[in-house]
Amino acid sequence: MILEDFTGQKAIVTGATRGIGRAVSQALLNSGATVIGIYGGNDAAAGEFKKSCGDAAARLHLHKLDVSAYQAVQNFYSRVEEEFDTIDILVNSAGIRRDSALAMMKEDDWRRVIDVNLTGGYIMSKFAVQLMMKQKYGRIVFITSPMGHLGFAGQANYAASKAGQVGMMKSLSKEVAKRKITVNCVSPGFIDTDFLDGLTEAHIKEYKKMVPARRFGRPDEVADAVLFLAGKNAAYITGSVLEITGGL
Secondary structure (H helix, E strand, O other), X not given: OOOOOOOOOEEEEEOXXXXXXXXXXXXXXXOOOEEEEEEOOOHHHHHHHHHHOHHHHHHEEEEEOOOOOHHHHHHHHXXXXXXXXXXXXXXXXXXXXXXXXXXXXXXXXXXXXXXXXXXXXXXXXXXXXXXXXXXXXXXXXEEOOOHHHHOOOOEHHHHHHHHHHHHHHHHHHHHHHHHOEEEEEEEEOXXXXXXXXXXXXXXXXXXXXXXXXXXXXXXXXXXXXXXHHHOHHHOOOOOOEEEEOOOO
16 A cells, blocks of 8 residues: 655665555555665575565665664665765664573573664664754654563563664654654564574464464564655654554
């Protein structure tokens, strides 16, 4: 569904070639935007996504980038500024899970989840804001999770990163509101993507029972919410969390 015409707008999407990030990228392309898509390392998935875009592939610019690497992200934004001058939209969708009971969690698994999910959002947003301030307009959307306030056994690192995203969003929204830059979160529950890979059939049945809608959501349902918040019609919505959870 196309909620708004984004023709002429430039959007950066992290985690752009798989799952929710891919659905957001596709929706933006379908609505006329130019998408600068960031992916972490899966070249095959990136290539397949590019091929699937048809004529819209000309407006898709893919970059392999570790969003937690400060200097690499700064260099990336320098190139973006040279080519596009400013950007209109940033969607922070990159995210990883490394589940374990906290007492058994490896230090590297804690740090890597925080680095990608939370620090990556800080770095990407910092340089995006600097470009958006040039035109006094912008939309930033974080893909967070209800696990940030619900918590799940075995996901202390993931839950902490997602709770941190909400706190960062609320602070940043207050800092940039006068510049007509909005900052919000979309908080998907169980969405049918490869992010749920590894769940047993028993776990899937158990989790679906937890959802009042009795099903997992679709990536395009999340993308529609992101595009709404990324549009010009959402100018008075900032500092908010929109849950897409089926009533979880």
